[in-house]
Amino acid sequence: MSAEPLLTVDRVSVHFRAGGNLLTGVSLVRAVEGVSFTLQQGETLSIVGESGSGKSTLARAILRLVPVTKGSLHYRGENLVTLSQDQMRPRRRMMQMVFQDPIASLSPRRTVEQIIEEPLRVHFPDLDRAERAQRVAETMDAIGLLPDMRNRYPHEFSGGQAQRIGIARALIVEPELLVADEPVSALDVSIQAQVLNLLAEIKQARSLSLLFISHDLSVVQHVSDNLMVLYLGHVMEVGPAGTIYSRPQNPYTQALLSAVPRMDFSADRPKRTRLTGDLPSPTLEHVGCPFASRCPRAQALCSTDKPVLTPVDGREVACHFPGS
Amino acid sequence: MTARTTGTGQPILSMRELVIAFDTPDGVVEAVNGISLDLYPGEVLGIVGESGSGKSQSWMATLGLLADNASTQGEVTFDGHNLLDLDSRTLNTIRGQRISMVFQDPMTSLNPYLDIGTQMIEALGTHDRSLNRADARRRCVEMLDRVAIPDADRRMRQYPHELSGGMRQRVMIAIALLNDPDVLIADEPTTALDVTIQAEILDILTELQRERGMAVVFITHDLGVVAELCSRVCVMYAGELVEVGPVQEVFEDARHPYTLSLMRATPRTTNTGSSAADDRAPDAAKRAALYAIPGAPPNMRLRPPGCAFEPRCRCAEPRCRTEAPALEALSDQPHRHKACFRTGSSEDLSRELLDVG
Numbered sequence A: 001m002s003a004e005p006l007l008t009v010d011r012v013s014v015h016f017r018a019g020g021n022l023l024t025g026v027s028l029v030r031a032v033e034g035v036s037f038t039l040q041q042g043e044t045l046s047i048v049g050e051s052g053s054g055k056s057t058l059a060r061a062i063l064r065l066v067p068v069t070k071g072s073l074h075y076r077g078e079n080l081v082t083l084s085q086d087q088m089r090p091r092r093r094m095m096q097m098v099f100q101d102p103i104a105s106l107s108p109r110r111t112v113e114q115i116i117e118e119p120l121r122v123h124f125p126d127l128d129r130a131e132r133a134q135r136v137a138e139t140m141d142a143i144g145l146l147p148d149m150r151n152r153y154p155h156e157f158s159g160g161q162a163q164r165i166g167i168a169r170a171l172i173v174e175p176e177l178l179v180a181d182e183p184v185s186a187l188d189v190s191i192q193a194q195v196l197n198l199l200a201e202i203k204q205a206r207s208l209s210l211l212f213i214s215h216d217l218s219v220v221q222h223v224s225d226n227l228m229v230l231y232l233g234h235v236m237e238v239g240p241a242g243t244i245y246s247r248p249q250n251p252y253t254q255a256l257l258s259a260v261p262r263m264d265f266s267a268d269r270p271k272r273t274r275l276t277g278d279l280p281s282p283t284l285e286h287v288g289c290p291f292a293s294r295c296p297r298a299q300a301l302c303s304t305d306k307p308v309l310t311p312v313d314g315r316e317v318a319c320h321f322p323g324s
Numbered sequence B: 001m002t003a004r005t006t007g008t009g010q011p012i013l014s015m016r017e018l019v020i021a022f023d024t025p026d027g028v029v030e031a032v033n034g035i036s037l038d039l040y041p042g043e044v045l046g047i048v049g050e051s052g053s054g055k056s057q058s059w060m061a062t063l064g065l066l067a068d069n070a071s072t073q074g075e076v077t078f079d080g081h082n083l084l085d086l087d088s089r090t091l092n093t094i095r096g097q098r099i100s101m102v103f104q105d106p107m108t109s110l111n112p113y114l115d116i117g118t119q120m121i122e123a124l125g126t127h128d129r130s131l132n133r134a135d136a137r138r139r140c141v142e143m144l145d146r147v148a149i150p151d152a153d154r155r156m157r158q159y160p161h162e163l164s165g166g167m168r169q170r171v172m173i174a175i176a177l178l179n180d181p182d183v184l185i186a187d188e189p190t191t192a193l194d195v196t197i198q199a200e201i202l203d204i205l206t207e208l209q210r211e212r213g214m215a216v217v218f219i220t221h222d223l224g225v226v227a228e229l230c231s232r233v234c235v236m237y238a239g240e241l242v243e244v245g246p247v248q249e250v251f252e253d254a255r256h257p258y259t260l261s262l263m264r265a266t267p268r269t270t271n272t273g274s275s276a277a278d279d280r281a282p283d284a285a286k287r288a289a290l291y292a293i294p295g296a297p298p299n300m301r302l303r304p305p306g307c308a309f310e311p312r313c314r315c316a317e318p319r320c321r322t323e324a325p326a327l328e329a330l331s332d333q334p335h336r337h338k339a340c341f342r343t344g345s346s347e348d349l350s351r352e353l354l355d356v357g
Helices: A055-062 A085-092 A112-123 A129-143 A159-171 A189-206 A217-223 A241-246 A251-259 A300-304 B057-062 B088-094 B116-127 B133-146 B165-177 B195-212 B223-229 B247-252 B257-265 B276-280 B346-355
Strands: A007-018 A027-039 A044-048 A070-075 A095-098 A177-181 A209-214 A226-231 A234-240 A310-312 A315-317 B013-024 B027-039 B044-048 B070-078 B099-102 B183-187 B215-220 B232-237 B240-246
Touching: A007 A055, A027 A055, A027 A070, A027 A234, A044 A055, A044 A217, A055 A177, A055 A209, A085 A095, A085 A112, A095 A159, A112 A129, A112 A159, A129 A159, A129 A189, A159 A189, A189 A217, A189 B257, A209 A217, A217 A241, A226 A241, A226 A251, A234 A241, A234 A251, A251 B195, B013 B057, B027 B057, B027 B070, B027 B240, B044 B223, B057 B070, B057 B183, B099 B165, B116 B133, B116 B165, B133 B165, B165 B195, B195 B223, B215 B223, B223 B247, B232 B247, B232 B257, B240 B247, B240 B257, B257 B346
Parallel strands: A044 A209, A044 A226, A095 A177, A177 A209, B044 B215, B044 B232, B099 B183, B183 B215
Antiparallel strands: A007 A027, A007 A070, A226 A234, A234 A315, A310 A315, B013 B027, B013 B070, B232 B240
16 A cells, blocks of 8 residues: 555635625535545545535546546546646546436436447547457456347346446546445335446456445445545545544544444444534535534534544544543 | 234224235336235334335325325225225315324425415314304414423414424424324334434324333334334235344344344444443544345346345245245244245344354
8 A cells, every 4th residue: 555546635615606696696505615535446435425515526527527626536546636637538538427317317328338338438449440349348247247138228228228228328438536426325125236246256356446426435445455434525534444434533524434224133242422403504614623513523623723634543534632 | 913012902993915016117016026915903003114115105195195106905994984995075074183194295295385274174174064253273283382382372473484494393293183083104203303303203103102102103114213113013025024023132132134134234322321431442443344134126127036035135934935835923922923935033134144254
């Protein structure tokens, strides 16, 4: 793990101008605020958070699908933020994305073969038709799609099969980094397991790096090496997944983990930390900790000083009063 | 044939041989295939299954809420009436008053043009004409308080879009409970919510259920929610009940291969321990794969002649392909039921599931 990271994200912020009306004027949504992390080759980092945590925006910002307001993104040492979209295009081959809604993310008018082949036409224009067909066939086989599905259309497939098509489309250009945004949230449990196992297999076989965006902590625990917990665009806790799951230090992480319904009937099942109140507006600029308004452990300091990520017990925590 | 429970006394609602079919341009689709089930007063009954298992439709039928192309057979008995045959006027004296329902997406149930107070008073008024407006208003505010909506008086004057998803779902629960129903049917009420908000809503539902002693039917795809909330569970697959019994017994000692498969396919958050040894486990590459149930659920127009789960079942025998097993009591635990020819223990079946492939 001492090698140069594949991806270094340094104090990245993403702000949007949003809505506004005659009375309030335009407001600034602070979707991502000063997020930093590194991703090694072959590593799976999961980014978890609830709605409004900025997890999807962060994923899109990393691929430069939304503009980065502040900070830098170094991919193999090169700062992507300073590249133009034209300069960015060849780099995109290395970083592919898998989306949440498998059927909506596939063009309804194209056959499976045309969908999977499309990125090849963009990134490998020199390949001839036979070579492309060969690559499509190989990729389909590796993903568990049968050859006779080539000429069918997305609506003929179940959610699980459609997600395989989405994964095949991402993998055909042999990326190094796969960004998967809630890839199994729309799938039934039995199908979800098929897709999660598939992701684990191809990640292993191709030594892919995976950014796995999810709201589902059980799924995340199953796939992650490392884990990053976001709240209102801020990193609350980041580190090895096992360490965080077994001894969460940030009160928000604790609340999140304890809220997951479990098939556990033992008497010593962890007690739920009950949160009160709603998520504050994402347009607020926080002087203190963004979680202070709902935190069971908050003190005066928390609303006046923003905690910074500090190493605690094998991971980093942004909290003035960490502890389990 | 009927699944009974630890539940006490007479059932409050009984389904008998309920069949629901939809007439579609591609032919008739049988969504629910003859289920029989009793709901007892004061119990929390979980209905789990994946998309298309019929878990929602069977309860929509109860309230006459099926789509126009649906047809039903069988009986759903409540208070001496067969709800499937009732005219809409009589059904309206039951619906929303004695049996209420909460849906997944509160935005589709609330009227966006009316403030919360107007909608709540209307729900009360439809069912209780003896109330004057001031009393009605007071009862609504009290109800909003009960579902932990802060500043209830002000909320009464707000519109649905001004509330967060969690708040809207609380309003829906408040409306459903205004008339103190005997039965609350909750169809994936927390599926669209964040997990911390879901936890709050589940706590509120549990409290209200205990306080009022109503029966709750909780429809969900989430086994964890069932484990936390319900006393008894019905597992559905392809429009049929495959296993029914007390939640803890079913989850700790499942006897139907589908129940077992579903449990093995569900990623779990393992217990948060406290020793440093826990850190060693998670090397994602070495982590055990989830059990992926092979194949996909059957096409409901071409239901297999035998057990509907047989094509995906690793415990199947030759007769499973030709003969459909009925829901029957377990020989060693007559209060539990399953629809499967195999008689093995949970361990034996698990071994067969996981050994092959």
